[in-house]
Amino acid sequence: xxxxxIEKGTAHREAVFETFARRLxxxxxxxxxxxxxxxxxxxxxxxxRDEELSxxxxxxxxxxxxxxxxxxxxxxxxxxxxxxxxxxxxxxPVLVVQSSFAEGVVLExxxxxxxNYDSAVANAAxxxxxxxxxxxxxEMGSRRAHEEAAVAAARAAYIAGFGATSNLEAGRxxxxxxxxxxxxxxxxxxxxxxxxxRAQVAALGSGTTLLVDTYDIPTAIETxxxxxxxxxxxxxxxxxxxxTLVVEVREQLDSLGAVGTKIxxxxxxxxxxxxxxxxxxxxxxxxGTSLVxxxxxxxxxxxxxxxxxxxxxxxxxxxAKASADKVSLGGRKRAYRRFDGGVASxxxxxxxxxxxxxxxxxxLLTPLLVGGEPMEDVLGATGVERARAHRESAVxxxxxxxxxxxxxxxxxxxxxx
Amino acid sequence: xxxxxIEKGTAHREAVFETFARRLxxxxxxxxxxxxxxxxxxxxxxxxRDEELSxxxxxxxxxxxxxxxxxxxxxxxxxxxxxxxxxxxxxxPVLVVQSSFAEGVVLExxxxxxxNYDSAVANAAxxxxxxxxxxxxxEMGSRRAHEEAAVAAARAAYIAGFGATSNLEAGRxxxxxxxxxxxxxxxxxxxxxxxxxRAQVAALGSGTTLLVDTYDIPTAIETxxxxxxxxxxxxxxxxxxxxTLVVEVREQLDSLGAVGTKIxxxxxxxxxxxxxxxxxxxxxxxxGTSLVxxxxxxxxxxxxxxxxxxxxxxxxxxxAKASADKVSLGGRKRAYRRFDGGVASxxxxxxxxxxxxxxxxxxLLTPLLVGGEPMEDVLGATGVERARAHRESAVxxxxxxxxxxxxxxxxxxxxxx
Numbered sequence: 074x075x076x077x078x079i080e081k082g083t084a085h086r087e088a089v090f091e092t093f094a095r096r097l098x099x100x101x102x103x104x105x106x107x108x109x110x111x112x113x114x115x116x117x118x119x120x121x122r123d124e125e126l127s128x129x130x131x132x133x134x135x136x137x138x139x140x141x142x143x144x145x146x147x148x149x150x151x152x153x154x155x156x157x158x159x160x161x162x163x164x165x166p167v168l169v170v171q172s173s174f175a176e177g178v179v180l181e182x183x184x185x186x187x188x189n190y191d192s193a194v195a196n197a198a199x200x201x202x203x204x205x206x207x208x209x210x211x212e213m214g215s216r217r218a219h220e221e222a223a224v225a226a227a228r229a230a231y232i233a234g235f236g237a238t239s240n241l242e243a244g245r246x247x248x249x250x251x252x253x254x255x256x257x258x259x260x261x262x263x264x265x266x267x268x269x270x271r272a273q274v275a276a277l278g279s280g281t282t283l284l285v286d287t288y289d290i291p292t293a294i295e296t297x298x299x300x301x302x303x304x305x306x307x308x309x310x311x312x313x314x315x316x317t318l319v320v321e322v323r324e325q326l327d328s329l330g331a332v333g334t335k336i337x338x339x340x341x342x343x344x345x346x347x348x349x350x351x352x353x354x355x356x357x358x359x360x361g362t363s364l365v366x367x368x369x370x371x372x373x374x375x376x377x378x379x380x381x382x383x384x385x386x387x388x389x390x391x392x393a394k395a396s397a398d399k400v401s402l403g404g405r406k407r408a409y410r411r412f413d414g415g416v417a418s419x420x421x422x423x424x425x426x427x428x429x430x431x432x433x434x435x436x437l438l439t440p441l442l443v444g445g446e447p448m449e450d451v452l453g454a455t456g457v458e459r460a461r462a463h464r465e466s467a468v469x470x471x472x473x474x475x476x477x478x479x480x481x482x483x484x485x486x487x488x489x490x
Numbered sequence: 491x492x493x494x495x496i497e498k499g500t501a502h503r504e505a506v507f508e509t510f511a512r513r514l515x516x517x518x519x520x521x522x523x524x525x526x527x528x529x530x531x532x533x534x535x536x537x538x539r540d541e542e543l544s545x546x547x548x549x550x551x552x553x554x555x556x557x558x559x560x561x562x563x564x565x566x567x568x569x570x571x572x573x574x575x576x577x578x579x580x581x582x583p584v585l586v587v588q589s590s591f592a593e594g595v596v597l598e599x600x601x602x603x604x605x606n607y608d609s610a611v612a613n614a615a616x617x618x619x620x621x622x623x624x625x626x627x628x629e630m631g632s633r634r635a636h637e638e639a640a641v642a643a644a645r646a647a648y649i650a651g652f653g654a655t656s657n658l659e660a661g662r663x664x665x666x667x668x669x670x671x672x673x674x675x676x677x678x679x680x681x682x683x684x685x686x687x688r689a690q691v692a693a694l695g696s697g698t699t700l701l702v703d704t705y706d707i708p709t710a711i712e713t714x715x716x717x718x719x720x721x722x723x724x725x726x727x728x729x730x731x732x733x734t735l736v737v738e739v740r741e742q743l744d745s746l747g748a749v750g751t752k753i754x755x756x757x758x759x760x761x762x763x764x765x766x767x768x769x770x771x772x773x774x775x776x777x778g779t780s781l782v783x784x785x786x787x788x789x790x791x792x793x794x795x796x797x798x799x800x801x802x803x804x805x806x807x808x809x810a811k812a813s814a815d816k817v818s819l820g821g822r823k824r825a826y827r828r829f830d831g832g833v834a835s836x837x838x839x840x841x842x843x844x845x846x847x848x849x850x851x852x853x854l855l856t857p858l859l860v861g862g863e864p865m866e867d868v869l870g871a872t873g874v875e876r877a878r879a880h881r882e883s884a885v886x887x888x889x890x891x892x893x894x895x896x897x898x899x900x901x902x903x904x905x906x907x
Contacts, residue, residue, distance in 0.1 A: 074676045077693035083679055090675070115637075128662040134670075136693075174679050181673075185633035186640055216602035217789035220532075222636035223603055245545040253551075256598075258507070258796035259491045261809035262500055262591050276494035276553075288812050312811075362789050371783035372634035379675035392678035396703045396729065 075175045076135040079142060084175035088382040089405045092168035092184055094161065098196075098370035100480035103471060105199045105464055106167050107229040108191030109157035110456035113447045115183055116148050142175065150176055152442040155408070157451065158195075158232050158464030159437060160471065162420040164487040166406040167375065169438060174382060181377045189375050190222060191229040193367035197344070198233035199468065200368070201360060203476050204347040209357040211252050212238040213339060214365030226365040232460045239359075248454030254309055254339075254359070260287040270300040280306035282337060286313065291325060298329045307335035307356065315340060316353050323354040343368050344478055381405050391424070402489065409434035410470070410485075417470045420487040492592045493552040496559060501592035505799040506822045509585035509601055511578065515613075515787035517897035520888060522616045522881055523584050524646040525608030526574035527873035530864045532600055533565050559592065567593055569859040572825070574868065575612075575649050575881030576854060577888060579837040581904040583823040584792065586855060591799060598794045606792050607639060608646040610784035614761070615650035616885060617785070618777060620893045621764040626774040628669050629655040630756060631782035643782040649877045656776075665871030671726055671756075671776070677704040687717040697723035699754060703730065708742060715746045724752035724773065732757060733770050740771040760785050761895055798822050808841070819906065826851035827887070827902075834887045837904040 078084035097104050121129075121143040130140050150172025161167050168184060170177045201210055212230040215223035227243030237252040238244065244251035255273055263269035270283055279301040285293035285308045297305055308326070310318060315338050326334050335356035340346075343363035350358075367373075380403050381391050391403035404424040411419040411434045421434060430436045441448055450459060468475075475484035495501035514521050538546075538560040547557050567589025578584050585601060587594045618627055629647040632640035644660030654669040655661065661668035672690055680686035687700055696718040702710035702725045714722055725743070727735060732755050743751050752773035757763075760780035767775075784790075797820050798808050808820035821841040828836040828851045838851060847853045858865055867876060885892075892901035 074670075074672055077672075077690045078676070078679065080693045081680075081685075081689035083689065086679060088679065125659075125662065129658070132661065132668070134658065134668070174675075178673075178675055181675075182632050182640070183637060186635060186637040189634050190636040190639070215599050216794070217606050217791075218603060219607040219636055219639035219642055220600060220603040221638035222607070223599070225636055241546070241551065242542075244549065245542060251549070251551070253491075255491055255494075256595075257811045258591075258595055258598075259495070261796045261811070262495065262503060262505065262799055263498075264801060268498075272494045272498035272500065276497045286811075362791070366783075366788035371788040372779050374634075374779070377633070379678045382679055384681060394674045394678070394703075394729075395705050396707060 074178055075142070076139045078174060079139050080136070085173045086382045086384075088172065088174040088177050089380050090170040090177045090181070090377055091166045091380045091406060092188060092375050092377045093164055093166050094373060094375045096163050096374065097483055098193075098372070098374050099368075101196060101200070101370070102475045102477060102481060102484040104161045104192060104373065105195040105233050105468070106155045106157060106159045106161050106188070106192055107195035107232050107460070108187040108225070109154055109168075109441065110451045110453070110460060111191065111225060111228070112184060112187045113152070113441050113451050115187065116152065116180060116442060117445070117447050119146070119148060119180070119183065121146055146176070146179065147445060148172065148176055148180065148442070149445040150442070151440070151444065153438040154441045155437050156439055156463050157456065157460035158462070158467060160467045162483045162485055162487050164422055164489070165420055166408050166422065166438065169405065171405075174379075185375060185377050187225075189373045191225050192373035192375065193371055194226045194229035194365060195233040195464075196370065196373060197364055197368035198230040198235055199464070200344040200478060201347055201364065202234035204344040204351070204478065205358055206351055208355065209236040210234070211236060211357065211359045212240070212364055213359040214361035215240045217362040218365040223365065228457060230364055232457060232464055234461070234464065247457050249457065254282050255284050257284065257287045257311075260284060266293055267296050267300060270297055274301045279304045282307040282309050284309045284311065285322075286310050290318070290322065294322060294325050295329065298326070298331045298334070303330040303332075303334070305331055305334045307337050309337045309339060309359075311339045313340070315346075315350060315355075319350070319353045319355050348478060408437040410437055412470070415470075416472050417485055418472075420485050421490060422487060423490045491595055492559070493556045495591060496556050497553070502590045503799045503801070505589065505591040505594050506797050507587040507594045507598070507794055508583045508797045508823060509605060509792050509794045510581055510583050511790060511792045513580050513791065514900055515610075515789070515791050516785075518613060518617070518787070519892045519894060519898060519901040521578045521609060521790065522612040522650050522885070523572045523574060523576045523578050523605070523609055524612035524649050524877070525604040525642070526571055526585075526858065527868045527870070527877060528608065528642065528645070529601060529604045530569070530858050530868050532604065533569065533597060533859060534862070534864050536563065536565060536597065536600065538563055563593075563596065564862060565589065565593055565597065565859070566862040567859070568857070568861065570855040571858045572854050573856055573880050574873065574877035575879070575884060577884045579900045579902050579904050581839055581906070582837055583825050583839065583855065586822065588822075591796075602792060602794050604642075606790045608642050609790035609792065610788055611643045611646035611782060612650040612881075613787065613790060614781055614785035615647040615652055616881070617761040617895060618764055618781065619651035621761040621768070621895065622775055623768055625772065626653040627651070628653060628774065628776045629657070629781055630776040631778035632657045634779040635782040640782065645874060647781055649874060649881055651878070651881065664874045666874065671699050672701050674701065674704045674728075677701060683710055684713050684717060687714055691718045696721045699724040699726050701726045701728065702739075703727050707735070707739065711739060711742050712746065715743070715748045715751070720747040720749070720751070722748055722751045724754050726754045726756060726776075728756045730757070732763075732767060736767070736770045736772050765895060825854040827854060829887070832887075833889050834902055835889075837902050838907060839904060840907045
């Protein structure tokens with residue numbers, strides 16, 4: 074597209090691209106935007122390196138004029154977006170890119186890859202946080218996602234309210250609290266379960282979490298308390314019928330005097346299994362597969378669409394696909410959350426270039442890059458902490474219907490004005 | 491675990507870890523191993539850099555002795571695995587790692603991340619290839635996967651029989667054929683659909699593929715053939731009711747004399763939609779979301795388990811988790827595919843250390859790394875082409891029941907002998 078538009082002379086027309094979701098996958102009640110901070114960093118360092126340019130030239134993917142243009146690529150436009158951690162609904166313009174057509178169209182895959190994956194994880198995570206009703210959640214899904222996606226998943230889960238991750242690289246890169254646990258392999262390596270528990274307690278202290286379901290669970294719990302004392306931090310269960318099992322484990326721990334020892338469970342949990350354990354004496358949850366794969370909706374389904382461009386006379390033209398089932402609304406959007414008595418009541422999208430927030434509305438789009446320069450406060454660990462705080466605040470504004478785990482309509486209507 | 495095992499003195503016990511799937515997600519009939527070549531490359535360059543070591547030390551994740559051990563980390567063990575592209579079933583030992591406990595346990599997340607993601611994509615792709623019944627398939631899902639996962643997805647899809655990818659980085663890195671197409675944005679950028687088509691044909695020739703569903707489809711097709719001539723390469727449809735629409739489009743193209751112009755469709759396809767179009771005049775398919783997210787099974791569900799280790803006397807001890815619902819079989823496995831009249835009839839797993847293939851069996855495990863050194867033929871673009879050829883051959887050995895798209899039992903039983 075860039076190649077043909079350079080040839081045609083239309084590549085440098087000023088253009089506006091918008092990212093939005095046509096619907097909330099899984100018929101969920103709201104979404105949580107994630108990936109924005111990672112995206113802003115990626116846009117600022119988006120370049121075509123020599124080895125990439127030579128390959129494009131050698132493979133004759135594009136012509137020399139386009140190679141020259143790519144060699145100088147540096148995004149110089151403006152980007153607005155929903156704050157990371159913000160709630161979104163169908164049609165919410167979560168990201169708006171204004172630049173030349175060519176500068177903006179080149180970013181399409183980067184924008185969508187990051188926002189679709191990270192938001193898919195955040196969308197699942199925020200429901201698990203609701204289901205856990207205040208009990209801590211740890212992200213433990215790295216092994217069920219691509220090795221780099223795993224780091225992004227840990228970041229998105231933390232933004233959506235998880236308390237920690239087992240992904241150390243996410244701790245190092247994004248400042249997310251990390252935790253760990255022993256696997257069955259650690260118990261199996263040693264000559265006895267007792268040997269393994271002694272080794273772990275010697276290395277990590279009695280506050281550690283011992284995995285008690287390698288062999289016989291009651292025996293393991295007796296051994297664990299004997300080895301670590303009644304000050305044992307926690308036991309972990311990774312198999313079995315959890316609602317029944319945790320009651321038995323709690324009773325046994327209490328009977329051994331380990332009344333402060335916690336129970337953490339990690340057996341293929343999703344938001345429904347977590348909700349199903351709400352009446353059981355579980356102290357914390359570790360979630361893997363379902364979290365990093367979006368719990369049934371592994372991509373957020375966002376699209377990146379040209380909504381306006383200038384013509385040769387310099388006038389703005391609103392544009393949109395008009396045929397069949399994927400009709401879009403042209404023109405650059407402004408977005409607002411409307412409130413009624415302190416509770417969010419509608420998502421309002423306006424196409425007027427002079428639109429402003431009413432007194433009962435909160436403006437949703439904020440600048441992320443201006444003339445290609447990033448807003449510092451969305452970057453790095455600072456951006457992650459701000460996003461986490463913003464998600465908590467934005468979710469707190471939603472009506473009660475937003476927290477149903479059942480399939481249904483979005484919790485707020487999207488109004489086009 | 492490494493920290494505690496170093497402290498205890500058990501870290502250096504020789505150990506065998508095996509990777510396998512307890513079941514085929516989605517109740518599919520067979521799986522396709524992918525990610526092996528990427529994994530072998532990743533293992534050979536797996537190191538802990540200074541910035542990672544300092545973080546681990548500063549955050550007091552592990553103790554100084556472990557930092558020292560990590561600083562020298564270089565995998566020096568042996569790895570056997572199913573050939574990339576090989577078919578697998580529940581219990582198939584698709585990867586076997588033999589090394590010290592510490593060297594092997596550190597690789598767990600890397601191994602599982604790569605094999606679980608890449609195999610999930612290959613598992614979906616191989617079903618789409620079956621459904622397409624010889625028509626070409628292109629991978630176009632980058633925007634619906636994490637930005638690095640997208641490259642791996644393109645690679646896995648090609649191994650499983652897709653013909654091309656829209657991901658240029660996958661073309662550059664892995665030698666996979668690339669293709670591209672114009673988006674609605676390209677049409678919308680121009681002052682008219684005709685302008686856009688003229689620009690594309692001027693840049694790419696009349697053999698290009700024109701996207702005809704931005705406005706009115708019959709008008710677009712008339713314009714496309716007028717602009718490009720009856721030698722127009724193809725038209726693309728990305729919306730609408732495809733079974734009906736493609737018939738109408740074929741009739742219109744033929745009536746305009748563009749009898750050689752192909753029809754490619756790309757509207758949220760999965761294996762079922764592709765199968766549903768088998769009687770329609772579609773020439774090729776572009777598949778995105780469902781492919782890169784594993785079409786309902788976004789992680790292959792493989793696990794990495796310690797199955798044997800030496801004790802202090804140097805004797806091998808077979809080990810396995812024994813409690814509750816996740817029972818495993820201890821001891822290092824050998825694996826064979828058994829044939830009956832040229833058709834695969836069983837997956838045979840043997841724990842005997844002296845096991846050999848019977849004359850009606852094909853051995854499945856091959857060396858991937860020996861003493862930490864990789865087998866060259868699994869690496870890079872060569873490895874990808876070998877994997878693609880092997881998948882075609884291995885799938886060709888399967889009984890007809892393997893190609894049902896319905897949920898059901900694995901096409902072969904797994905026999906433990």
